[in-house]
Amino acid sequence: MNNETTLLVIFVGITGLALVVQAIVMLVAFLTMRKTIVSLQSDVQELxxxxxxxxxRTRETLEKVAPKIESVATDVADLAHLLKEQSVEFQAVAAEILERVHRQTSRVDNMFTGMVDGVEQASNMVVDSVAKPVRRITAMLTGAKAFFTVLATGRRPDQQAEIVADQDMFV
Incomplete structure (x- = not known):
């Protein structure tokens, strides 16, 4: 036998051995996969x-509840629409009330201003009507006092004040 032939036989033997090992590995992988598949199938069946x-039951519940949910959604949409309409009406009413309050406040302010002006004018008239006679009476009393002072002392009240002031200067 020739050297090449020997090598060829060895390579063919190694290749054959590799094919047998590969076949065994594939068989083990197949058996493992089959066992795993059987286990998964039993797990899936149990699940x-x-x-x-x-x-x-979930499907049945959803079928029973779906119309109610749709009804609730419709009711909520209707409620939102009504709330929007009522808020617009409320804004209009609030604006009208504020306008009325503003007008009434203006009227009350004008009435109060007129009343205060009238009271001020009346008080000025009372002060004038009382103050004039009081000033006249005060002037008459001052004149009477001066008259009696002149009669009693024989001097005018201004001269007497100067004499007193002069006496205080010499101590």
Whole structure:
């Protein structure tokens, strides 16, 4: 046998051995996958048996509740529309009330100003009507006092004040 032939036989043997090892690895992978698939199928089946009743009850509940939810949504939309309309009406009424309050406040202000002006004018008239006679009486009393002072002392009141002031200067 030739050297090349020997090498060729060795390479063919190694290749055959590699194919057998690869086939064994593939067989082990296949068996592992099959075992995993069987396990997953049992898990999925178990999940289906527990989840399907829940899903069917959920579906039934949603079918029962869906019209009510739609009704509630419609009611909420109607309520929002009514609230919007009423807020517009409320704003209009509030504006009208504020306008009336403003007019009444202006009227009350004018009435109060007129009343205060009248009271001021009346008080000025009272002061004038009382003050003039009081000034006249005061002037008459001052004149009478001066008259009696002149009669009693023989001098005018101004001269007497000067004498007193002069006496105080010499101490």
């Amino acid at each position: 289906r048996t527990t989840a399907m009743p829940i899903l069917s």
